Amino acid sequence: MNGINKLGTRGTARSGLVAALDVGSSKVCCFIARVDATGASRIVGIGHQVSRGLRGGAVVDLEATVAAITAAVEAAERMANETVKRVLVNFSCGDPASHTVGVEVAVSGHEISDADLRRVLAQGRPRAESGEREVAHAVPVGFRVDGANGVRDPRGMFGSRLGVDIHVVTASTGALRNLRICLERAHLDAEETLISSYASGLSILDEDEMNLGVTVIDMGGGSTTIAVFYDHDLHFADVVTLGGQHVTNDIARGLATPVAHAERMKTLYGTAIASPADESAMIDVPQVGETELAEPNHVPRSLLSSIIQPRAEEILEFVRERLELSGYARTAGRRVVLTGGASQLTGMRELAAKVLDKQVRIGRPVHIQGLAEATGGPAFATCAGLLCHAAQGRSALPEAAETAPRQGLARVGQWLRENF
Numbered sequence: 001m002n003g004i005n006k007l008g009t010r011g012t013a014r015s016g017l018v019a020a021l022d023v024g025s026s027k028v029c030c031f032i033a034r035v036d037a038t039g040a041s042r043i044v045g046i047g048h049q050v051s052r053g054l055r056g057g058a059v060v061d062l063e064a065t066v067a068a069i070t071a072a073v074e075a076a077e078r079m080a081n082e083t084v085k086r087v088l089v090n091f092s093c094g095d096p097a098s099h100t101v102g103v104e105v106a107v108s109g110h111e112i113s114d115a116d117l118r119r120v121l122a123q124g125r126p127r128a129e130s131g132e133r134e135v136a137h138a139v140p141v142g143f144r145v146d147g148a149n150g151v152r153d154p155r156g157m158f159g160s161r162l163g164v165d166i167h168v169v170t171a172s173t174g175a176l177r178n179l180r181i182c183l184e185r186a187h188l189d190a191e192e193t194l195i196s197s198y199a200s201g202l203s204i205l206d207e208d209e210m211n212l213g214v215t216v217i218d219m220g221g222g223s224t225t226i227a228v229f230y231d232h233d234l235h236f237a238d239v240v241t242l243g244g245q246h247v248t249n250d251i252a253r254g255l256a257t258p259v260a261h262a263e264r265m266k267t268l269y270g271t272a273i274a275s276p277a278d279e280s281a282m283i284d285v286p287q288v289g290e291t292e293l294a295e296p297n298h299v300p301r302s303l304l305s306s307i308i309q310p311r312a313e314e315i316l317e318f319v320r321e322r323l324e325l326s327g328y329a330r331t332a333g334r335r336v337v338l339t340g341g342a343s344q345l346t347g348m349r350e351l352a353a354k355v356l357d358k359q360v361r362i363g364r365p366v367h368i369q370g371l372a373e374a375t376g377g378p379a380f381a382t383c384a385g386l387l388c389h390a391a392q393g394r395s396a397l398p399e400a401a402e403t404a405p406r407q408g409l410a411r412v413g414q415w416l417r418e419n420f
């Protein structure tokens with residue numbers, strides 16, 4: 001289906017083989033896709049693996065994370081019958097902070113070229129950088145030619161001044177370094193790092209939502225990432241380091257049951273909003289330390305929702321607070337798209353609508369072809385979205401690639417050092 005990736009297409013799409021790696025707190029997943037010159041992409045390799053080395057989106061166990069990355073990438077490579085070295089990677093670690101940086105250069109009336117674009121991007125300077133924080137995500141979000149806003153691709157236009165706004169997300173150097181070490185040990189180069197909720201938005205939002213204003217809330221295992229999109233671009237991102245694993249742990253603690261059972265009970269019987277029918281429905285709860293033959297406890301389903309609801313509310317209240325503090329709550333409009341594995345909890349959509357007082361839908365990746373049913377759900381929105389970023393030509397990097405050979409992380413690092 002040609003044109004499926006036309007949404008938000010700007011600049012030059014990366015064509016050829018593109019690999020995406022979602023390093024999540026619950027699972028690591030790798031998608032390999034073929035992108036054609038029109039930006040249409042087809043997934044040719046998929047691999048995913050349970051992740052045990054991250055907490056709240058940050059690497060806490062190098063060895064476990066490297067093992068999960070290696071297994072996920074190798075599985076995707078086997079399926080694609082290709083090997084990959086460079087990957088687009090998400091991040092939600094290191095207390096991300098988002099800013100928009102605006103710069104302008106003179107172009108003296110000639111036709112604007114790739115070289116002018118590189119020059120204006122090189123002028124970007126984030127205003128809030130310190131020794132402990134660095135730029136991890138830098139995506140141009142709109143160009144101006146002679147003060148006229150809303151230019152999506154200025155190449156080929158004429159003018160005397162070229163401006164660009166770059167949306168920049170900084171994060172703590174230590175957390176980013178740990179993520180990079182894992183990639184290095186897995187023999188991979190990070191072609192670009194992108195905040196998780198931005199990637200998710202690219203794969204799940206429709207054209208109108210992205211244009212008119214929408215908030216994406218990606219509820220993962222260890223973190224909930226937020227993104228505000230309007231005018232086709234990301235303008236604000238934030239992270240709350242709470243997710244579905246906190247709900248599971250609350251159940252395990254509250255019902256004195258092993259974590260694996262708590263997880264199963266959550267997905268099978270859990271609800272984020274209690275209903276009167278939950279009083280009479282009884283569920284079995286195996287006890288910690290008991291053998292499988294021991295009689296499980298019988299508890300009303302309402303007990304389970306009474307544990308889940310306060311935690312789910314807490315997460316959503318933090319999200320609401322962050323949005324209010326950001327100043328973007330109004331611009332984001334009334335539309336929210338929930339995604340990520342934890343958005344699948346029964347009643348989560350209704351609870352989010354109540355807490356945030358917005359219209360809420362659940363989003364799953366739609367702008368990518370070839371996702372099997374098992375990997376087409378909300379948990380895979382981030383990984384699919386990393387591919388959309390490349391396919392839609394949103395990167396600040398491709399222009400430079402025409403003249404310089406790609407050297408992965410080193411190249412991005414160098415680009416960021418030169419430009420910021």
Ligand SMILES: Nc1ncnc2c1ncn2[C@@H]1O[C@H](COP(=O)(O)OP(=O)(O)OP(=O)(O)O)[C@@H](O)[C@H]1O
Binds near residue numbers: 051056344378
């Ligand atoms: N059907 C379901 N109902 C409720 N929760 C679910 C369901 N399926 C998955 N989850 C929860 O989703 C969470 C994992 O989501 P996801 O795969 O998006 O996380 P992740 O991307 O690995 O983590 P993060 O983004 O926080 O680093 C787990 O806490 C899991 O319990």
Ligand SMILES: [Mg+2]
Binds near residue numbers: 025196218221340382
């Ligand atoms: Mg995630």
